Amino acid sequence: MPKLRKMLGAADSPYILSLMRLIETQRKATIAGWCMDYCEAHILPVFEKRRPGDGRPRMAIIAARDWFEGKKKLPEV
Template sequence: MAKKIRKMLGDVNAPEVAALMRLIDTQSKATICKWCMDYAEAHILPIFERRRPGDGRPRNALNAARDYLDGKVKFPVVKNIILNECHAAARELDSDPAAQAAARACGQSSAVVHTLSHSLGLYFYGAAAVAYDRVGTDETAEVYDRIAKEVCADITAALRTIAVENEPNPAKIKWRC
């Protein structure tokens, strides 16, 4: 029987994920959105674009989300691009788990403009994208767990670099995980 590929990597109950969630909880919506989109664009989108050259759908979603934050478009436009472009790209990529996870991570990062709890999707799907891109899909659970922890540390460090100390308007996030 073929090995089942996990769509996401990481453990929501892991101490490093709990620490990330606590840090996210201290930040404003603007900071969380910037962090998610910047990280996805710098670290996750290149995985997708290298594996799927010429497919601009995840980049379009990130750009549309930025346009929404800048007041250039209404949310229904962004939602349409996320669902009908970015997530559609992911659904088409069962044969390439790294590109599929990268597209999902970009979609989740874009959707943060509407639902801040999607910020964890950057981590869970991003970890899968990085791991499958780096080592393929035939490694042990221990290897994937190690890579997921590395990605969590990197994502957390990226947020720390832009985090506002004593943020006066922290976002109110309802974590449903």
């Protein structure tokens, strides 16, 4: 198991151990897709509520997804 880094909560909590085991069995592409989906669904609304009109985070997520799906090359992002 990889070395644990600082985190909220206890690293030996059953739900954390379960999540870490699940992550270890996934491809990097699956985890990256999950991260983009999570940010778009849970983090972006919080940011946009506090900073209406600042479209940079949404544009960053769109650019990351475009790169991830092969629609754009990294220098374009």
